[in-house]
Amino acid sequence: xxxxxxxxxxxxxxxxxxxxxxxxxxxxxxxxxxxxxxxxxxxxxxxxxxxxxxxxxxxxxxxxxxxxxxxxxxxxxxxxxxxxxxxxxxxxxxxxxxxxxxxxxxxxxxxxxxxxxxxxxxxxxxxxxxxxxxxxxxxxxx
Amino acid sequence: xxxxxxxxxxxxxxxxxxxxxxxxxxxxxxxxxxxxxxxxxxxxxxxxxxxxxxxxxxxxxxxxxxxxxxxxxxxxxxxxxxxxxxxxxxxxxxxxxxxxxxxxxxxx
Numbered sequence: 001x002x003x004x005x006x007x008x009x010x011x012x013x014x015x016x017x018x019x020x021x022x023x024x025x026x027x028x029x030x031x032x033x034x035x036x037x038x039x040x041x042x043x044x045x046x047x048x049x050x051x052x053x054x055x056x057x058x059x060x061x062x063x064x065x066x067x068x069x070x071x072x073x074x075x076x077x078x079x080x081x082x083x084x085x086x087x088x089x090x091x092x093x094x095x096x097x098x099x100x101x102x103x104x105x106x107x108x109x110x111x112x113x114x115x116x117x118x119x120x121x122x123x124x125x126x127x128x129x130x131x132x133x134x135x136x137x138x139x140x141x142x
Numbered sequence: 143x144x145x146x147x148x149x150x151x152x153x154x155x156x157x158x159x160x161x162x163x164x165x166x167x168x169x170x171x172x173x174x175x176x177x178x179x180x181x182x183x184x185x186x187x188x189x190x191x192x193x194x195x196x197x198x199x200x201x202x203x204x205x206x207x208x209x210x211x212x213x214x215x216x217x218x219x220x221x222x223x224x225x226x227x228x229x230x231x232x233x234x235x236x237x238x239x240x241x242x243x244x245x246x247x248x249x250x
Contacts, residue, residue, distance in 0.1 A: 044227065054163070109196035113228075
């Protein structure tokens, strides 16, 4: 056996049905707590992952419930990395965080939440589909 | 998510319990849009909400705008810590009338 630390990695194949969002929320919170975040930060991380999944359901799959989202949660050396893969429409980059914050318009809040909670966020197109990656470092938590 | 409605004078209080997300926020929206035209003031109790996401917040903003158009009052009270955090992250708390208790929300 090598001396490399063993770290948790969870993969989900999530149907693009909002009924399953609660299942994922129920898994992410305890994972974030084990890594070391406090209760408030855990709630924020759960929210960010939920918002990312919601964005895929709404904007990539246009609320179709019969598609799949691959979700990978990986404990890293200093925190957590979340990857989402989908085969829906690519995100419209002009609409990412395009909403003015603090105004009374109902849409576009999710990407702002993700950006505020996570340290690094990226959206890419790959041969496998749309790839969303977000990471958060434990050390950067104040 | 469970939603119930009760009358208090000329106002109605809507109680929400559970999780408000992409799957459940349409039901909350439907109830609030149905109740709103029938009252002078609609007070929403958010104290028993364990989770709310941006679709839930967007629903509340939609109801607020409808209330303004109908010249009705739409107020929130009893925000749980989970709800307060999402309001803080989305910076929308200042667009709502927010109270700690039902009595304060109803002005009784």
